[in-house]
Amino acid sequence: MENRYGLVESMQLTVLVEDYAGYDSNLLAQHGISFLLEAKYEKGKKTILFDTGQSAQPVLHNMKMLGKDPDQIDLVFLSHCHSDHTGGLVGILGASSRSGIPVIGHPAIYRSNFGIKPDFQSFGIDPANSPEAVKQAGGEMVLTVDPLPLAPGILTTGELKERVGFEKSPTLTMLTIKEGRMVRDSMADDISLIFILKQGLVIVTGCSHAGVISIIETAIRMTGINHVAAVIGGFHLIDADEGRIKKTVEDLAVMSLDKIYTGHCSGLRAEAKLLDQFGSRFRKLRTGLTITF
Numbered sequence: 001m002e003n004r005y006g007l008v009e010s011m012q013l014t015v016l017v018e019d020y021a022g023y024d025s026n027l028l029a030q031h032g033i034s035f036l037l038e039a040k041y042e043k044g045k046k047t048i049l050f051d052t053g054q055s056a057q058p059v060l061h062n063m064k065m066l067g068k069d070p071d072q073i074d075l076v077f078l079s080h081c082h083s084d085h086t087g088g089l090v091g092i093l094g095a096s097s098r099s100g101i102p103v104i105g106h107p108a109i110y111r112s113n114f115g116i117k118p119d120f121q122s123f124g125i126d127p128a129n130s131p132e133a134v135k136q137a138g139g140e141m142v143l144t145v146d147p148l149p150l151a152p153g154i155l156t157t158g159e160l161k162e163r164v165g166f167e168k169s170p171t172l173t174m175l176t177i178k179e180g181r182m183v184r185d186s187m188a189d190d191i192s193l194i195f196i197l198k199q200g201l202v203i204v205t206g207c208s209h210a211g212v213i214s215i216i217e218t219a220i221r222m223t224g225i226n227h228v229a230a231v232i233g234g235f236h237l238i239d240a241d242e243g244r245i246k247k248t249v250e251d252l253a254v255m256s257l258d259k260i261y262t263g264h265c266s267g268l269r270a271e272a273k274l275l276d277q278f279g280s281r282f283r284k285l286r287t288g289l290t291i292t293f
């Protein structure tokens, strides 16, 4: 498979934290996402912390139980601003003895972001994870709109240039402040990670606020590879209407796609439809799950 980004030889994704811990688990669940992605090459390895959960303690507890060391982390990727993905940032960086760890995100990640249902509340990054605090904890914010190659066969989507029609606005009503006015927030900071393996693409998303179909189509367009080995992450369909869930499942069903791993904010209705459509090719995410390619 020829492509200009190179290939990851093999990889393992470990769910460090997720909303569900599974049956008979000694791990801690938390509303949020944190994955450890270990990409292996003939020579060397790249370890990426994908999102940081809502707080550091459960992530660090689970890492210990799973035999993972914060010192392994080469870089951190933040899928979007929401505190259930960014809350543990400074705490996890602080648990690593390394310094200058790049923390990749979108430049709009520090904007205000509010939800209005059921009550008005802030969803954005906690001030405890400011760029200054990140620096003090041994990290370095790297904020860019553009796609960024991180290692051979690993790249970020950057801000999505195109979203398919039914995904133009996020399912969840979110607001931000622009020039003193509360306006709808398009979640432009929602970015994902693409891994290129010989068996196809592995696409890792946070909440897919930009729309999971749009994210997959972007990854295919960017790499020129149209076979997807797996899409892994939250699809944020928990508050979507039936039409949007149906359309999402239908669009996934016609893709050249082997496996779907989702949970978090996808919601039971969407998960049930995905299970119906994909059978054993659908897996529910849970804390402690490891997926290898």
Ligand SMILES: [Fe+2]
Pocket: 032, 033, 082, 084, 085, 206, 207, 234, 264, 265
């Ligand atoms: Fe989330």
Ligand SMILES: [Fe+2]
Pocket: 080, 082, 207, 209
């Ligand atoms: Fe989110």
